[in-house]
Amino acid sequence: MKIDAQGKPCPTPVIMTKKALENIDEGILTVLVDNFASKENVIKFAQSQGHTAEFSEADGVFTIDIAIGYPCELPAKQQGAANGNTENIVVFIATDSIGDDNGLGKTLMNGFIANLINMDTLPKTIIMVNSAINLSTINNDTVAALQLLADKDVEILSCGACLTFFKVEHDLKVGEITDAHRVMTRLFEADKVIRL
Amino acid sequence: MVVGFETSDDAGVFKIDDDKSLVQTVDFITPVVDDPYKFGQIAALNSLSDVYAMGGTPLTAMSILMYNCDIDTTLIQQMMQGACDELRKANCTLVGGHTVEDDEVKLGFSITGTVSNGKFYRNSTVRSGDLLIYTKPLGIGIVATALKGELTTEEETSQIETIMLRSNAKAADLLKKYDVSACTDVTGFGLAGHGFEMAAGAKKSIAIEIDKIPFIESALKYAEMGIIPAGAYSNKQFMDAEYIFSSSDKEKEIILFDPQTAGGLLIGVAEADASKLLADLLAAGYPDAVVIGNVTDPTTTAVTFI
Structure with a gap:
């Protein structure tokens, strides 16, 4: 599942992530954001919910992959x-x-x-x-x-x-x-x- | 001109005759609470606070209002009513203003106040040995962000409303009895940013004890969840080379940079007077006022959190 939170002000990317996570028991949620604060916040949120998160950056867009459930x-x-x-x-x-x-x-x-x-x-x-x-x-x-x-x-x-x-x-x-x-x-x- | 841009102070001070100076400031904000009346109150208090932080007495106000014309006019009326009620309490006369169409509501005031006999507080004149008192709990911006995301409980919402609606007027008045060297109100740059201005402006260093700072409980929770305004990150980035954080409470670090709306006063006071001033503040309705740190001769770093 993928959500695009580019151009959204705080705390919208976190709220979008929260809503998406509520509907996933297991899998990968990919979140796109376009600023450092949102990237930090989405990763913090994922970790606070017990998930692991990794990110990559290209052309100012952060792609955050959140692993839900038991990825390993x-x-x-x-x-x-x-x-x-x-x-x-x-x-x-x-x-x-x-x-x-x-x-x-x-x-x-x-x-x-x-x-x-x-x-x-x-x-x-x-x-x-x-x-x-x-x-x-x-x-x-x-x-x-x-x-x-x-x-x-x-x-x-x-x-x-x-x-x-x-x-x-x-x-x-x-x-x-x-x-x-x-x-x-x-x-x-x-x-x-x-x-x- | 007595106080200008140089030390990023809360307001400008301009001497108009031998014993009177004008204190002038402007500030406006986007809605931080849902209730329009309370938002109006907070916008007025936030603007008045800059004059209080200088030790000034508010005299007149000019409103700055931006809104989308599609908005229900009763909301605008309620906002302005809240603001006018707070200005009236401050004996500050609204003499005019300006309105511009904009997508998001913004409200604030340019306040003019006065100081007599050159008695005012800069933010940049702390002395080595002074203690630092802060008068409100920290984390308003984070909880306001959670409120915007509709995450807060009623209790959490009413808690930050109460904190923002607590005027700095009485606190500023109490300072006059004591040996206070400097004062500023903590707003957009967070406690760390305004603390840095205080230290750097005076060419001193300050040390702040994390355990002493009163944090809003829900702010700790929301910070951990990543409900943090973008401004906190930019404040932290701006300050990166200017501070040391040596506490083990890592999760509290970002809250030091949280932009505060209608934040408290950060006061430099002689050690001998600190406990008396603190007792007065507690008695005057600032239950969270506390000594959070002290001022030293300059070291390699302007601000140290221990």
């Missing part, structure tokens, strides 16, 4: 970092069966979930809605597979309204309950969404 540590922990891939992949599952549920569909789903762990880049988040919530509750095969992924810091989210609808809200065995806002946030932030 987190990707290193993820498997994907081994091949330099830190793509934000979200797996979105809306059913407990791949294709029609003719007996084969559920078996396929078990196999797919079990194989996620073998991918070069792990998904950052797996979201289960509608009947897919069976995968994190009553299906012991997929619960075990999802737990392995959770142990690798993959975020496992099950739709709260769906758990209630299917009356399994007390049977959640892996991951967290989520709401529509968080689901949409994850989907919008994703580099790639894989829908099963």
